[in-house]
Amino acid sequence: MVPAAFVIIDALPLSPNGKLDRRALPEPDAALLERDRPYLAPRTPVEVMIARIWGDVLGVERVGIDDGFFALGGHSLRATQIVARLREAFAVDIPLRLMFEDVTVARLAEAIETLQWMACRPSEAVADPATSEKVRSR
16 A cells, blocks of 8 residues: 655644544645646547546546556545446446556557447357357357
8 A cells, every 4th residue: 555645734733622624624626636648638439538537536636548447546435436437427337346457548448449330249258168159159
């Protein structure tokens, strides 16, 4: 677990009880987060929609296709929000685990396009190789 950003403050905010007041901690400015790669704009309608949803949920103005979910400040609660919005937008069952597999906008777009293709062709989306052979031999 590596923090996505560091914020330098003069002193830790304390509650009246002398404990750390987590709610008073400043949020890191997503625009100032150092990116590993240069910004590449979304290329397809699927990438555009994913970038828009990520930007809305994560509070980031500009989301590129190579931006990582966790690098932009994502966490498990935001992942569930994003998956719910993606399911609604694309009408496919997107597994939550996809968000935890070093996902970028481009990789998630590929996964969604594959899920959409499989939903349109359920007879060709066979998981068991033995069953797949039987289907091919008919």
